[in-house]
Amino acid sequence: MVDTVSEGGAPRRGRFIxxxxxxxxxxxxxxxxxxxWLETRGSHVHVTAEPTSGPIGSLIRQSFAGRVPLDDRVIAALFVADRIDHLTNARDGVLGFLERGIDVVSDRYVLSSLAxxxxxxxxxxxxxxxxxATRLLRPDLTIYLDLPPAAALRRLETRRGIPDRFEELERLTRAYADYELAIEMLxxxxxxxxxxxxxxxDEVAERVRAAVAGEL
Structure with a gap:
């Protein structure tokens, strides 16, 4: 079982994955x-994602769905603003959960913006x-799920709903290449x-658990 209390008796800082x-x-x-899985090992866990469900994140999602036309520079800036709010929001900010000893597992962070x-x-x-954002918080562990662009597109094509602006092979290929560059940089x-x-x-989940167990 994971120890959620530090040696001094106070809650240990949560881990940001x-x-x-x-x-x-x-x-x-x-x-x-x-x-x-982390909860079965004794951790308290908060699950989150970017863009967030807050007002800035909602605007980003509307733009991706084509309902709100925004310049690329505006979208990039909105991601920065949404991320800072994600960390510092007084109601459900990531930093607050970590300070209380709660592990946070996030779907995307800075690496996604770089990609x-x-x-x-x-x-x-x-x-x-x-x-x-990176001065405020860097991940304790980032797990990169490596999927080639063509395979990603095949999966996306089986989904229903309105595709967002990145769901085409050219943009997926560019994002995949930029992920590689960003990982090398960071x-x-x-x-x-x-x-x-x-x-x-199930197979991927086993790989993820093994990576977390080996790194944290």
Missing amino acids: VLEGLDASGKSTQVDRLAA YQSGDVGMEWVLHANEV HEKDSIVRIAATGTP
Whole structure:
């Protein structure tokens, strides 16, 4: 069982675990499975995602669905604002959960912005714009679910609903390449583990659990 109390008797700081990858890589499924597994080991866990369900995140989602037309630079800036609110919001901010000893498992964080917004505004812009967030919090562990763009598109094509702006092969391929660049840039500062996202959800979940057990 995971010890949730520090040696001094106060709650230990929670751990911030992020799952990353292309759309359809299975992040949402694996976030839920990882959280459930951590709870069986004695952790208190909060599950979250970016963009958030808050007002800024909702605007981003509406833009992706084509309901609110926004310039790429505006979208990139909104992600920065949504992320800072995600961390600091007095009601459900990530930093608050961590301070109370609650582990946080997030579907996406800064690495996603580097992958998805760099093609529109440049990676250096994204890096500098997210410095406020990274100074506030870096993940204790990032798990990158590696799924080739063509495989991601096949999965997306089986889904129902309105596709968002990134659900086409060209943009997925560019995001995949930018993920590789971003991981190379951040690997000295952040603990990033690459896991194959192919196979059944159970197989991927086992790989995720093994990575968490080995790194934290």
